[in-house]
Every structure is written in structure tokens, then in C-alpha cells.
Amino acid sequence: MANRGKARAHANIALIKYWGKKDDELVLPMNSSLSLTLDAFYTETEVIFNKDIDRDYFYLNGDIQNEAATNRVTRFLNLFRSTAKMNIPAIIKSTNYVPTAAGLASSASGFAALAAAANIASGLNLDHRELSIYARQGSGSATRSIYGGFVEWQKGTGGDDSYAIPIDDAKWDIGMVIVIVNPEKKTVSSRAGMKRTVSTSPFYKGWLESAEEDLKQIKIAIKRRDIEQVGQIAESNSFKMHATMLGAKPPLLYWEPESIMVMEIVRELRNQGILCYLTMDAGPNVKIICKLSEGRIIKRKLEKIFKSKQIIVTGPGPGIVAL
Numbered sequence: 001m002a003n004r005g006k007a008r009a010h011a012n013i014a015l016i017k018y019w020g021k022k023d024d025e026l027v028l029p030m031n032s033s034l035s036l037t038l039d040a041f042y043t044e045t046e047v048i049f050n051k052d053i054d055r056d057y058f059y060l061n062g063d064i065q066n067e068a069a070t071n072r073v074t075r076f077l078n079l080f081r082s083t084a085k086m087n088i089p090a091i092i093k094s095t096n097y098v099p100t101a102a103g104l105a106s107s108a109s110g111f112a113a114l115a116a117a118a119n120i121a122s123g124l125n126l127d128h129r130e131l132s133i134y135a136r137q138g139s140g141s142a143t144r145s146i147y148g149g150f151v152e153w154q155k156g157t158g159g160d161d162s163y164a165i166p167i168d169d170a171k172w173d174i175g176m177v178i179v180i181v182n183p184e185k186k187t188v189s190s191r192a193g194m195k196r197t198v199s200t201s202p203f204y205k206g207w208l209e210s211a212e213e214d215l216k217q218i219k220i221a222i223k224r225r226d227i228e229q230v231g232q233i234a235e236s237n238s239f240k241m242h243a244t245m246l247g248a249k250p251p252l253l254y255w256e257p258e259s260i261m262v263m264e265i266v267r268e269l270r271n272q273g274i275l276c277y278l279t280m281d282a283g284p285n286v287k288i289i290c291k292l293s294e295g296r297i298i299k300r301k302l303e304k305i306f307k308s309k310q311i312i313v314t315g316p317g318p319g320i321v322a323l
């Protein structure tokens with residue numbers, strides 16, 4: 001057994017959102033989703049199994065983590081320990097690389113990097129498909145961060161056939177401009193938010209029907225490299241997800257006034273003939289889908305309102321790599 005493994009995984013932003021689970025334990029989604037892996041945001045994680053320690057120790061950005069965070073990592077590593085039939089504690093050292101204190105979803109890159117590192121350290125040598133199944137059980141969106149470019153998470157029917165597949169390497173003129181409206185941690189996690197939406201929102205049924213169709217159409221648009229279609233479908237899908245949240249009891253609204261200011265700027269840019277569309281997750285930050293070659297023009301426009309360091313232009317990123 002290698003004992004030690006280190007890997008990097010990049011974050012991803014969903015264009016067709018995952019919102020709702022049909023199985024909390026196995027992390028099985030209600031609908032399939034599709035994302036773009038990003039170059040600018042990633043996590044590097046090292047796992048060292050050590051029989052001389054009493055329990056797992058988890059360090060994030062150099063700081064030892066509390067019991068709750070460590071327990072989530074322990075539960076995740078137990079999947080690898082049980083398959084490898086070993087019961088050895090580990091030291092886990094993880095670093096999030098983000099251009100600023102972005103407060104962007106780090107659970108996707110986090111659990112994908114952890115899965116890839118644990119795979120090496122445990123000597124299991126699982127392939128990407130299996131790793132995607134493992135990563136899913138840490139955090140749903142991590143399923144997709146195993147691969148680079150455009151990635152589909154097929155919802156499947158059970159624990160063994162719910163995994164991601166690469167759709168397109170995105171090696172064409174597409175990217176995102178990320179606007180960090182507020183880097184603070186969100187008050188209602190995605191996990192809690194989606195649970196509340198599924199159980200209380202009368203709009204959830206409509207979401208499920210239309211997400212299926214959105215997925216079908218966006219795959220056609222990606223194949224044609226049609227940014228306008230990709231953007232329109234993604235933007236509409238994001239607003240529909242937020243509409244289900246507004247219908248929840250009590251309602252969920254992740255937007256802040258500055259989020260709406262970005263929406264206005266996107267609309268203005270579009271009127272000026274620049275192809276750009278927005279998507280938002282369970283937080284106030286806005287991600288703008290555009291031609292990568294036009295990212296700087298969009299950033300300049302946003303700089304009239306936001307500080308330069310709040311705006312990050314990024315291209316598509318790669319899948320997991322061993323370090």
C-alpha cells in the first residue's frame with residue numbers, strides 16, 4: 001500500500017443544476033445535471049494513512065478543522081477504508097486555491113480531490129467512473145469534478161449507476177466571469193436548501209420536468225458550440241431552480257442587491273451585442289457564461305461597480321490529476 005497520495009481537482013459550475021436528492025444517504029439526485037469545470041478554482045489534497053495516530057486529523061488551508069468537518073471527511077474516507085479492508089487513521093491536508101476569498105463552492109473540488117488522493121493512498125486504483133461514484137457520496141457536485149470540460153452527471157437508478165461522464169473537452173472559445181458579490185459562507189447550505197425545496201415547494205414538479213428537457217437541448221447546443229443556445233438554456237435553468245426555492249416554505253432567496261446589479265449589466269452587455277448569460281447557485285455570487293475571448297470586456301464593464309479582485313475571468317479546467 002502506498003500510504004500516501006496527493007491530488008488536485010478543479011471546481012465546476014452547473015449549467016443544468018442538481019437540486020434535490022431522492023436518497024440522502026447515497027446522494028442520489030432527483031435529476032441529471034451538467035457542468036463546466038473551471039481552471040481558476042481548485043483544491044489540492046494529501047491523504048497519509050498512519051497507524052500510529054488515534055483518529056483522522058483534517059487540516060484545511062493549514063488550520064486543523066473542528067469535529068463536524070473532520071467527521072464528514074472520516075465518513076467519506078471510511079468508504080475507501082472499507083473497500084480496501086483496512087482500518088487505519090489518516091492525516092488529511094487540503095488547500096483551496098482561489099484567486100480571492102471567493103466563497104465559491106469548494107465542496108465539489110474538495111471531495112473530488114479527496115477521493116483522488118484517497119484512491120492513491122489506499123492503493124485501490126479505482127477508475128474515473130468509480131471515483132465519480134465515490135466523490136458523489138461526499139458531495140453531489142463533486143461527482144462532476146472528476147472530469148474536465150463539460151461533464152454530465154447521469155442520475156442513474158441507484159448507487160452504482162449514478163456517476164459523471166465527460167461530454168466535451170470545452171477546448172473552444174468558452175469561459176466564465178465569476179462575480180464575487182459576497183465571499184461570506186451562506187446561511188442555508190445547498191444540502192439544507194434543496195431538502196426544503198423538495199419537501200415544500202409546489203414548483204418542484206415542474207422543475208423536474210423541464211430540467212430533463214434543458215439537459216437534452218444543452219447537449220445539442222454544446223455539440224454545435226453554440227454559445228448563445230448554451231447560455232440561454234443555462235440562464236433559464238438557473239432561474240427555474242431559484243423559482244422552486246422561492247416557492248419553498250419558508251422561502252429561500254440567495255440573491256443580494258448586487259446580484260441583481262450584475263443581472264442588469266449582463267442585460268446591457270447583451271444589448272450591445274456581447275453574448276453573455278448568467279447562472280447562480282445557492283449563494284449571491286453570479287457566474288457569467290461567455291466567450292473566453294470576451295471575458296476582459298465583460299470584466300471591464302463590471303469594474304464600474306465592483307472591485308477588480310471581485311471579478312475573475314476563467315476558462316475551462318481539467319479533471320483530477322495525481323500530484
Ligand code: DP6
Nearest residue numbers: 014017018139140141190191281282
Ligand atoms: C446549486 O453538491 O453542494 O450548486 O450533494 O448536498 O453536498 P450536496 O450538495 P452540493 O449542491 C450543489 C447545488 C448547486 C447546483 C449544482 O452544483 O449542480
